[in-house]
Amino acid sequence: MIKKGEAGFATKKLRRSFHREIIYDIISSTDIHPTAEWIYEKAKKVIPTISLGTVYRNINILKEEGRIIEIVDDKEGRFDAKTYKHYHFKCSSCGNIYDIENPDVIQVNKEIFSNRGFKLEGCDVVFNGICNRCGDREN
Numbered sequence: 001m002i003k004k005g006e007a008g009f010a011t012k013k014l015r016r017s018f019h020r021e022i023i024y025d026i027i028s029s030t031d032i033h034p035t036a037e038w039i040y041e042k043a044k045k046v047i048p049t050i051s052l053g054t055v056y057r058n059i060n061i062l063k064e065e066g067r068i069i070e071i072v073d074d075k076e077g078r079f080d081a082k083t084y085k086h087y088h089f090k091c092s093s094c095g096n097i098y099d100i101e102n103p104d105v106i107q108v109n110k111e112i113f114s115n116r117g118f119k120l121e122g123c124d125v126v127f128n129g130i131c132n133r134c135g136d137r138e139n
């Protein structure tokens with residue numbers, strides 16, 4: 001027999017993971033590397049009662065679980081469901097961030113680091129420019 005408290009807890013837990021999956025779907029279904037605010041606007045269409053706090057909380061859990069990554073941006077956090085190594089291109093007109101999939105786009109000479117006794121662990125690169133959507137608008 002399930003006690004009242006236990007059933008309530010189970011329902012809450014289910015609702016929490018449901019919210020999390022909705023948020024994950026939103027992040028993984030776009031290529032613009034959305035902000036938390038953008039994710040919140042989309043999530044509200046599915047779950048009208050959801051709060052921005054809930055969105056932030058679930059984003060943090062998804063990050064902890066390694067299912068999404070946060071991209072370094074000067075203004076605000078941008079989120080990416082592609083967790084493998086890739087590079088980014090940021091449009092200075094619309095602010096969208098796009099994936100650059102070719103991992104050979106930058107050749108890092110590892111000796112530059114090892115010669116100085118530095119242990120190279122990774123490299124965050126963001127290319128800047130105007131994206132195709134914005135370029136089309138100007139022409």
Ligand SMILES: [Zn+2]
Nearest residue numbers: 091094131134
């Ligand atoms: Zn653009």
Ligand SMILES: [Zn+2]
Nearest residue numbers: 080082098099
């Ligand atoms: Zn990306």
